[in-house]
Amino acid sequence: MACSIEIICVGTELLIGKTLNTNAHWLSKRITSLGGKVSRVTVVRDEVNEIASSVKETTRRKPRFLITVGGLGPTFDDKTLEGVAKALRCKLEIDDEALKMVEGKYRMYVEEGRMEKAELTPPRVKMAKLPEGGKPLPNPVGTAPSVIIDCEGTTLVALPGVPSEMMAIFEGSIAPILRQAAGDVTFFETSINVTGVVESEMAPIIDRVMHDNPYVYIKSHPKGSEMIPKIEFHLSTTAENSLVARKYISKALVQLSDMALKKGGKIKPVKAET
Amino acid sequence: MACSIEIICVGTELLIGKTLNTNAHWLSKRITSLGGKVSRVTVVRDEVNEIASSVKETTRRKPRFLITVGGLGPTFDDKTLEGVAKALRCKLEIDDEALKMVEGKYRMYVEEGRMEKAELTPPRVKMAKLPEGGKPLPNPVGTAPSVIIDCEGTTLVALPGVPSEMMAIFEGSIAPILRQAAGDVTFFETSINVTGVVESEMAPIIDRVMHDNPYVYIKSHPKGSEMIPKIEFHLSTTAENSLVARKYISKALVQLSDMALKKGGKIKPVKAET
Numbered sequence: 001m002a003c004s005i006e007i008i009c010v011g012t013e014l015l016i017g018k019t020l021n022t023n024a025h026w027l028s029k030r031i032t033s034l035g036g037k038v039s040r041v042t043v044v045r046d047e048v049n050e051i052a053s054s055v056k057e058t059t060r061r062k063p064r065f066l067i068t069v070g071g072l073g074p075t076f077d078d079k080t081l082e083g084v085a086k087a088l089r090c091k092l093e094i095d096d097e098a099l100k101m102v103e104g105k106y107r108m109y110v111e112e113g114r115m116e117k118a119e120l121t122p123p124r125v126k127m128a129k130l131p132e133g134g135k136p137l138p139n140p141v142g143t144a145p146s147v148i149i150d151c152e153g154t155t156l157v158a159l160p161g162v163p164s165e166m167m168a169i170f171e172g173s174i175a176p177i178l179r180q181a182a183g184d185v186t187f188f189e190t191s192i193n194v195t196g197v198v199e200s201e202m203a204p205i206i207d208r209v210m211h212d213n214p215y216v217y218i219k220s221h222p223k224g225s226e227m228i229p230k231i232e233f234h235l236s237t238t239a240e241n242s243l244v245a246r247k248y249i250s251k252a253l254v255q256l257s258d259m260a261l262k263k264g265g266k267i268k269p270v271k272a273e274t
Numbered sequence: 275m276a277c278s279i280e281i282i283c284v285g286t287e288l289l290i291g292k293t294l295n296t297n298a299h300w301l302s303k304r305i306t307s308l309g310g311k312v313s314r315v316t317v318v319r320d321e322v323n324e325i326a327s328s329v330k331e332t333t334r335r336k337p338r339f340l341i342t343v344g345g346l347g348p349t350f351d352d353k354t355l356e357g358v359a360k361a362l363r364c365k366l367e368i369d370d371e372a373l374k375m376v377e378g379k380y381r382m383y384v385e386e387g388r389m390e391k392a393e394l395t396p397p398r399v400k401m402a403k404l405p406e407g408g409k410p411l412p413n414p415v416g417t418a419p420s421v422i423i424d425c426e427g428t429t430l431v432a433l434p435g436v437p438s439e440m441m442a443i444f445e446g447s448i449a450p451i452l453r454q455a456a457g458d459v460t461f462f463e464t465s466i467n468v469t470g471v472v473e474s475e476m477a478p479i480i481d482r483v484m485h486d487n488p489y490v491y492i493k494s495h496p497k498g499s500e501m502i503p504k505i506e507f508h509l510s511t512t513a514e515n516s517l518v519a520r521k522y523i524s525k526a527l528v529q530l531s532d533m534a535l536k537k538g539g540k541i542k543p544v545k546a547e548t
Contacts, residue, residue: 017303029291043315074474123477203397
């Protein structure tokens, strides 16, 4: 049973098309590579009720982890923790450890000559207000601490939306927990291109290969132009170790290639996307 | 009252981090520019139950439109319409008009010498199976028709996931309906960069400007390096015409700039992202 994870991205900028959601992409890729299963991504606006209702709906589905991204900063539109507190029916309280983290950051900025005053103004104190029961996680890059809190079996982690901060906290504090929760599993994937056969002719082939290789997930992505049909097949699996994972994928790949060749298709490798 | 729209993206490739969700980004930007309000984006796997439950949850929130993206093709993992039918408790039926669209496409491909046989194999017929009550919309680029269906006040539109097909159907069939539903409203946005002031010092300024300009949405995006604080402020509004929209934005922009200058910040224009 895979370790299921949901992601909630908070940010109106994502829903007006100003910002491309590279955070969800990066997290999904990273979580999958650690053996976790991202079961859903939800994107909501910077509105307390929207954040609260999406958190409530998600925790009802009982994923092992819920990661929220965005809305932790000092400004009025950073409302994620307010939304989480509303969903969990608890209060936001100044957390001493979080306040020390925030204070330490501003003192460091002053020492480095980046600003004049380290005083804890209300917007700065805001970043240290956590939902009751929440623990702060250090932010090695920015100012706002991340938060981890238990929600009846789901571990909720609130990450900031600035990509460099989100990545640093994920790698430092979350990846080790996830790796342990996912157990000893490995994700492995590969792709091939088949040209000269249209997708509707490949459909029964994929059905057959999927049937014969129950551990392998195959997805077809039509990439051709009007005149030259070209389909990318992406094969992926999660297995107990990388040797087994590669064996699963190889077997399916050989069968798929053989059947595509018999239909008159040509097989080409796909350059890895990074 | 803005015309609210939810988007459901169907595709396991999005949740394993193989594919970046550029479809949601493009649609959000386009819908916003037409005066619509994207209230939520949900991304689910190619699983019938996941699709069905996300459709049910969404229609319960009663947006004016629900746009699904992906999962309309001929292969076994194209399950969107099966999920929609399950959510609406109706059957999938072969639609004569949709079947003619699919048949016509394959006949054209044969005439153009792109394939040998135009016969309607089961995977091809699959693309013409619509939820009861659904109407097919022509796909000018690919083979699978799009579908439009009423769900108790929410208009559900199922678009294919191949970006060129999704965009063509949106522009041809959906944009005109949306524009009408949104009424005569215009979306207008602009950005400025403020350097030399940290976000926590700008927070009370934004609060003030937002308070004085209730129609303008302001979002701050920290973009600075460790040593040089730089924040991009994005101002946007939806108004009855472009003159009013520009007036709203200008007024807020002047106030924000004045207050940032007084804090010792420097103002710079932002190059438009496309």
